[in-house]
Amino acid sequence: MSDAAQPTAAEVRAAAEAIKTALDRHLAAVERRSGDDDPAVYEAFNELAAAAEVYDELLYDRYDEVTPFEIPGADDSLPPYEGPDEPHAISVLIRRDYAVAEPQRLLAQAQRVEAAELEEAIGADEDVANTVPGALGILFGEFEPDEIASRHKEFGLEEGDSTLWVTADDEPADPGEWLAAPFEQVDPQRVVCRFDVSAVFDEDDDTDEAEHDDLDLDEGDGPAPSDAGR
Structure with missing residues (x-):
């Protein structure tokens, strides 16, 4: 950065004062918090994070120095809940990731299920279980997702990250309303709770x-x- 574009010492000092003010506001909001999701605390946190980022940038540009602390960005957490106090309906959104660690084990399990179905249904497609996509379709069609999660090693799968979100709705959705795009209309401010599992x-x-x-x-x-x- 050229000397002409560098911030002045006064600008760096002003940014430091802004952090002090933001710290005081954040502490005051925490002391007065009305619950775990108090919007005043959330707002004060974001103001503190923004002030720290500005100060860090100016300090580096002016003095080639950085701060010894790091405040996580606001995008790393959900905003405070602003849904109905007594929701009449909820939606549960679940994502679980797996690696196909043992394809042969996966195929063998699907072929067992397919063989049992062939005994009950004439004319079933015997080749479906011979491909990984076909085997996945058979197993996830036969077993509940929670059962696959508890028995994933039997199916040749290796667990990855998973997340579960519970969101509040005013009314239950109409049948078939969201099936084409189940996760597109999630309002973060209506997330009642969230549970993440990750390595x-x-x-x-x-x-x-x-x-x-x-x-x-x-x-x-x-x-x-x-x-x-x-």
């Missing part, structure tokens, strides 16, 4: 445990640091 979280825990182990080795035979609150 990323396990890796974070492993890293923390490794750091704790290193600390134990450095400090001798004292008790390990507590994981409470993580």
